[in-house]
Amino acid sequence: MIYFLRTFVLIGLLLCVISCSSDSEARPSGDPETWESFAFPESDCQWNDLAPSAIPKLEAYPVIVGNKLYTFSGFTNGLAVIPETEIYDLISGQWSLGASMPLPVTHMGVARVNDDIWIVGGFAGDHPGTATSRVQIYSPGNDQWREGPELPVARASGSLVLVNGKLHHFGGLLPDRRTDINEHWVLDLNNINAGWKADDPLPIARNHLGGVALNGNIYAVGGQFGHDGGNEDVAFVHVYRTDTGNWDRLADMPLALSHFEAGIFVFENRIYVVGGISPNGARDTIFVYDPQSDTWSEFCGIPQRLLAPGARMYGNQLLVLNGGVNGAGSPISTFRYINLMNK
Structure with missing residues (x-):
């Protein structure tokens, strides 16, 4: 049976009445009228296995360039950092290794710039890291790394997004691994020598947030307050409008x-969020945001x-790989996909 997007309905205490996960949670805040459904590609939600990665890991970043998927860094067993670059050939289905990261980091910002991959900041070394x-900067064409213009300050757990020829790095943590920041740094790729410049700060400081570009704007999604010594997941979503320079x-x-x-x-002008952790633990959900109607819904599940x-x-x-089963202690090599079918 074709699976249609589940919808959220606000009743009484804002209960989520239909959920792909085994537990239901109340929506924390926001306009009740945003709990609506919207048309979206369909899927039978049947997951298929692909060849697993050689290294079990979590918090590794995948980037697709051409017909290859590159995964960078992450933690393996014992929260040891992974310097190796794993490469999956999307045509042959085979894995290989690329050049290792010169300074192995986790909690970094990652963005594709043309055919290069930029890795900005992060915590260097095994957990906890510095x-x-x-x-x-990694160049897949020659499998080599080079240095880019450094951030003005050491930062980690922020988000990196490319839009309109500029890299934006926002949010994250101070080197103490506890203090959230709302800093927003911008690098004009047409004037790299000018370096990173401060821009309008993120309205709510946080770390471990998601960031994407869509229709010329930047979206800062979710995240958490704090890190070492206690943390709190959050549901906030902000948009940085590049035409006004405001959030x-x-x-x-x-x-x-x-x-x-x-x-x-981003896929077909909507934002997908796969997995993650909430106050109730690791998630098997896929949430989808429609910026046109400012609504969230839920799709399939992992x-x-x-x-x-x-x-x-x-x-x-839709490719999903690696992660920590129920948390950071059990990284996996699993690689799966489902097919989406346009309506």
């Missing part, structure tokens, strides 16, 4: 959520509750 300001508040996520930074992406999986679209296939 914050860095370094910018590392606006949008409808909150269906629940407070973080640790999905590698699993947020076979396991995963903290920090990677997720991307390739053609009509």
Whole structure:
């Protein structure tokens, strides 16, 4: 049976009456009228296995360039950092290794710039790691790394988004691994020598948030307050409008959520969020945001509750790989996909 997008209905205490996960949670805040359904591609929600990655990991970032998927960094067993670049050939279905990251980091910002991959900041080394300001650029064409213009300060757990020829780095943590920041740094790729410049700060400081570009704007999604010594997941969503240079508040996520930074992406003018962690633990959900109507809904679901999986679209296939089963202690190598069918 074709699976249609589940809808959320506000009744009384804002209960989520239909959910792909095993538990239901109340929506924390936002306009009740945003709990509506919208048309979206269909799927039978049958997950298929692909060849697993060689290294089990979580918080690794996938980037697709051409017909290859590159995964960068992450934690493996014992929260050891992964320097290796794993490469999956989307045509042959085979994995290989690329050049290792010069300074292995986690909690970094990642963005594709043309055919290069920029890695900005992060915590260097095994957990807990030390914050860095370094910018590392990987070129798939020659399998080599080079240095980019450093951030003005050492930062980690922020988001990196490319829009209109500029890189935006926002949110994250101070080097103390506890203090949230609302800083917003911008690098004009047409004037790299000018370096990173401060821009309008994120309205609510937080870390482990997702970031994407859509229709010329930047979306800052979810995240958490704090890190070491206690944290709190949040549901906030903001949009940075590049035409005005200002941030606006949008409808909150269906629940407070973080640790999905590698699993947020845009497909057909909507934002997907795959997996992550909420106050009730790791999630098996896929949330979808429609910016035109400022609404959230839920789509399919993944076979396991995963903290920090990677997720991307390739053609009509939704790819989900790696992550931590029920948390950070159990990284996996699993790689799966479902097919989406346009209505």
